[in-house]
Amino acid sequence: MKLDRLLHYVSLDGAGGVEQQFVEFVRVAREQGVSNHNVVACGRRVHPLIRARLEASQAAVTFEKYAGRFKLPKWPASLRAGRQRRLVATQQPDAVVIWNRLRDSLDTLAAAGAERTIYWERGASWFAGDSEDKRRFLAEVPAIICNSYAARRMLELRWEYRGQIRVVHNALRPSLLPAQAIEPRRLPNSGQVVLGVVARLQPIKGVALAIHALALLREQGWDASLRIAGDGPETQRLQSEVQRLGVGAHVIFEGLVAEMPAFYQRIDLLVHPALREPFGQIAVEAGAYGIPAVVAAVDGLVEVIDDGVTGLCVKPTRSLSDYRELGGGEEDLPPYVYDPVSDTIDTPKVVDPNELARAIAACLDDADRYRAMSTQAIAAVARRFVFDDHVHEALASIDAFVHLGRLDPGARP
Structure with missing residues (x-):
């Protein structure tokens, strides 16, 4: 060179x-x-x-x-x-x-x-x-x-x-590499599952959608909780939405997390229903720790998550007006996003919380499938994101x- x-x-x-x-x-x-x-x-x-x-x-x-x-x-x-x-x-x-x-x-x-x-x-x-x-x-x-x-x-x-x-x-940045070899994850025997969000708390990250999906899962009988790593201008709005949906006892806002490896040890599945994500670094990071991910099928996220192998990609179908009704904000949203299915640019849409909850359940209701996704997530990072x-x-x-x-x-x- x-x-x-x-x-x-x-x-x-x-x-x-x-x-x-x-x-x-x-x-x-x-x-x-x-x-x-x-x-x-x-x-x-x-x-x-x-x-x-x-x-x-x-x-x-x-x-x-x-x-x-x-x-x-x-x-x-x-x-x-x-x-x-x-x-x-x-x-x-x-x-x-x-x-x-x-x-x-x-x-x-x-x-x-x-x-x-x-x-x-x-x-x-x-x-x-x-x-x-x-x-x-x-x-x-x-x-x-x-x-x-x-x-x-x-x-x-x-x-x-x-x-x-x-x-x-x-x-994957070297500073985020696991300190030791990561074994594929297993679902907890207790049946209690922990979802995780890692994001700056701003409208573009779609965190309100993850909260609605949690509420739906609990209504369906899942013993599920949600941990949120990050802070930002939407914190108060999201906390209000948590209380409105009656899931305050099952959502933890952790704020800025200095030790992300420890955070990944606390969760079973990453949920990232972003409205825009040019690449999807968080999904790579989670995969390195054996955490499968459910993400929005938008922009570059489908290039990180191999749908059905290392997680699931959910196509956004609902409008921004629906997002407002779900507790999402409107600040700093992009004028366009890339639709990898149609290979076009379009105005942003949001993932339907019902579809998001369905995808989360699909990852968590089969222990063998979950472990296979964890195994493949670790391998994908080691192979593709060095x-x-x-x-x-x-x-x-x-x-x-x-x-x-x-x-x-x-x-x-």
Whole structure:
């Protein structure tokens, strides 16, 4: 591999999925021989957790829109454009990687040059806002790595992207690997089953649907409970819905969970009825611990869960107006999602709680089937979602694009 110096443009204000994937990517990329990584932080700060881990990886951080404490104004535009040219000229990277930023990247592309700029799509193509700058950036950037096939199709169908695209699926971060070999799970002999949700508590994650499914299961005689890992703006609304449905004694809001391996030991099945999910990292994580999953058949989730093998995928069929009646919010919902069945983009729909409850019951009412799903979930993560392989494939794609003009290193000239 000829790559040695990468310059990354990425927002690091938070410590969510993209940021966590990024810092582990940098560390493993160094181990694989790409030793020099410089980072341009595109927001106001670098989250303390992320900063500490970047420092451990010896990655230098500068800020895109700040010169010291002074934020560069948008006008005159030459100030920020000049800042971009100086950053690229100082770092002299082999390649520039723009992480999940469709907007505000035109100056970066102009400064670096299209021949060494790669955009890494990880969900931004779902966001609201169809601006001229986004369209122009996608018209000019020649190569994109996507974290899922769904992301590829969103770019092609919604944004009419016609450049090179290579899908490099996300993988299980090394920091989340089980400390020891995981044995396939068995259903508890007591008959008490514990469902789990892992999500930021916001409307897009569909947590209200999981609560309704729990209430339905209990009405059907299941001794079921629900544990929710995560917090967010919908917490109070969801807690009210729990009380309204009369399942307060059977739902535990755990808030932010620091030790996720322990959380997975507390649950029997992951439930993830998200309205939008460009990939589905949580389902990979649960699978590593032998937890089958019931998920919405939307966007990239069907690329993680092998329907009927490692869990079940439930097609969303109900409208957003139904979602409001079920206690879901309307804030920050995407204008479009990708339907992997019809290979089209459409307005978001939600999973019917009755269908969700039916799928959960199907996973839990057969002990042999459940154990087989657990076995296959562990095997799938070990085979398909290995982080070293993920980093190697991404680096090989970047290297091939910079030196051969193509993202696929195995393609013919």
